[in-house]
Amino acid sequence: MKTFLTANLSVLAAALMVSTAMGADLRILTAVTGGKDAAEHEQFVAELEKHLGLDIEMVKPASDYNNVLFTSLASGERYDLIYGDSKMLPGLVEQGALTDVTDLVAASAVLSDETAIPAGEWQLFDIEGRKWAVPNKFEGGTLPTIRQDWLEESGLDTPVTLDDWTEFFRWAKAEKDAYGLSTSKLYDIQGYMSAEGVKAGYVLVDGKRTIPYATPAAAAVYDWFGMLSKEGLLDPNFVTNGSGEFRNLFMTDRVAAVTYWDAWVGLFNNIMATDHPDSSFEAKGVSGVPGPDGEIILRRGDASLWMIPANAEHPENAIKFLEFWHSEPGYVLGTLGIEGVDYNKTADGQYELTEQGQAHGMDHGSPRVASTTWENPFPPLPGVEEAQAIIMEDATMEYLPAEWSEAAPIVEKHAFQAMLGEVTGAEAVEAMHAELLAAGLIDE
Secondary structure, three states: OOOHHHHHHHHHHHHOOOOOOOOOOEEEEOOOOOOOOHHHHHHHHHHHHHHHOOOEEEEOOOOOHHHHHHHHHHOOOOOOEEEEEOOOHHHHHHOOOEOOOHHHHHOOOOOOOOOOOOHHHHHOOOEOOEOOOEEOOOOOEEEEEEEHHHHHHHOOOOOOOHHHHHHHHHHHHHHHOOEEEEOEOOEOOHHHHHHHOOOOOEEEEOOEEEOHHHOHHHHHHHHHHHHHHHOOOEOHHHHOOOHHHHHHHHHOOOEEEEEEEOHHHHHHHHHHHHHOOOOOOOEEEOOOOOOOOOOOOEEEOOOEEEEOEOOOOOHHHHHHHHHHHOOHHHHHHHHOOOEOOOEEEOOOOOEEEOHHHHHOOOOOOOOOOOOOOOOOOOOOOOOHHHHHHHHHHHEEOOEOOOOHHHHHHHHHHHHHHHHOOOOOHHHHHHHHHHHHHHOOOOOO
């Protein structure tokens, strides 16, 4: 049975054969890049036009971006650039919907510069040695984030093993009347599953589909979570939490650690320093638990990408935009925003954020650029660089093919039972594996 995405890709491939005349020199469909509201988006496009010398139409849907992407293209619209992520890339390539940009990138002094776009960023979405997209920004990853001020108060060392984490969680409950850990569903327990060398999503073994979270290796970690639940150390609402719920717990002294994006280490610290300057609050990113072979497995975020459709009318202008986006003026626009709107420059060349710029958090589509040499005029938020270094060292992307949407609820159902202490880890993975196998979602 085709998934919604697969079906839409088929429609998209057919639609790309449709030709419609467009007046703009560059037509872009974007999800995150641009102004924060409709008024600023017009100013953002005007700024782009000034830099590129092109007439630009930049469509930014207010919501439901993926559906808008496939539906609008299926209706016969043409774009020179579309925004997407690495999850959708293989399907689009298979459908013949995209332009192979390997040679275009090689011919560009900017895009082929590994200080602008490091080789490791390209490898995140490599398909048989070819490039079908260009990175939009540095995406980061997820990791355990701890109340460092509490850790220092406890006199304990930074947790390394599951036993270390348990000791800190017990301290937090006894001394702060707080949960040890909160998260949202299985998002993201990868740093703890690392203790048994278990990776989330699908893993191909000799060409066969496996889901490590449904194997005996995962049982011990589920049992650890079950123990946390029985001792009142795991937020019981993790099953229904959204990210806002556990963020709120973390910033109101009700949980000692959460699992979230590396960028949020800095955001946590900045929010608390701004709203509660007298608080001792300090968040710190911590790496995952080393596995049996000493390897640590964390999760790298899906790469956000710019793709040139196969029927793009002005691919040369798409490349012109991408070269701008990966240069200093593009970095400034993608982070700080628009001069005179989000920031001003002083007589001595210093940058000052306006009130609007401060509210926009230096994010107009690329809050962290891929470049290894450009320095944001404003210092990084506290803790971000250290957390990012952990992600770069220990994180890899997950493999989540279309069938993951059917497999994930099965994994979650049985995992939650074990993590709440209702069944053993062994019972959970046995039932999970059997149901996945019966549904044809794994091969062994």
